[in-house]
Amino acid sequence: MASNFLAVTESVTIAAETFVNEFYSMFDSDRSSLVSVFRAHSNFIWDGNEIQMTLLPNFLTQTPPTKHKVLSFDAQPVLLSSDTQQLSYPTETILITAQGDMSYGLSEFQRGFQHTFILKQDLSLGPDSRVYYCASFNVRLTKDTLALQIEKPQYQNPQHKPHPSR
Numbered sequence: 772m773a774s775n776f777l778a779v780t781e782s783v784t785i786a787a788e789t790f791v792n793e794f795y796s797m798f799d800s801d802r803s804s805l806v807s808v809f810r811a812h813s814n815f816i817w818d819g820n821e822i823q824m825t826l827l828p829n830f831l832t833q834t835p836p837t838k839h840k841v842l843s844f845d846a847q848p849v850l851l852s853s854d855t856q857q858l859s860y861p862t863e864t865i866l867i868t869a870q871g872d873m874s875y876g877l878s879e880f881q882r883g884f885q886h887t888f889i890l891k892q893d894l895s896l897g898p899d900s901r902v903y904y905c906a907s908f909n910v911r912l913t914k915d916t917l918a919l920q921i922e923k924p925q926y927q928n929p930q931h932k933p934h935p936s937r
Contacts, residue, residue: 779848779862787846787867790890790903795839795869802831814907835875839884844869849889865890865903883913 797805806828809815815822815830822830849864867888872881889907893900 783848783862783865784846786901786903787844787865787890790888791841791844791867791869794888794905795841799836799838802834803828805831808905809908810904810906813905814909816907816909818910818912837873837875839873840871840881841869842871863892863894864906885911885913887911 794805794808797808809824809827811824813824815824815827817830844867846865846867848862849866865888867886867890869884869886869888871884873884874881887907887909888905890903891906893902893904896902
């Protein structure tokens with residue numbers, strides 16, 4: 772049972788790595804092709820605001836050019852039942868989280884991001900299809916990376932004496 776779950780998790784991680792690489796490449800260089808990752812019933816949430824799928828092409832062309840640097844991602848098969856013996860790859864649903872830094876346009880200013888994807892197996896291509904579409908995409912822009920680098924610690928030990936060179 773555990774080895775089946777581990778094998779499926781490994782397969783899901785490989786599929787997720789491929790998806791993450793392709794998604795951010797499209798997002799940063801060919802947004803018009805990004806629409807093909809979604810379906811009419813997909814969810815697209817941009818920092819708390821829902822973007823209707825019919826408006827997605829317009830939204831993507833109006834958003835300034837970006838450059839994403841994915842620092843980490845995680846992928847998990849989503850179990851629709853507690854019976855892990857029934858788990859196989861391709862699995863119907865994959866949850867991916869990705870974190871990193873991004874910049875807009877030619878700016879060097881970076882901002883953190885947290886993205887969550889729910890991928891669904893495209894069953895219209897058959898039950899063994901290894902093609903997935905993005906059923907849900909949630910963008911959260913996090914604290915500015917530059918601000919994190921220059922912020923002073925909140926806590927200072929009153930016994931601490933700064934080094935004279937500071």
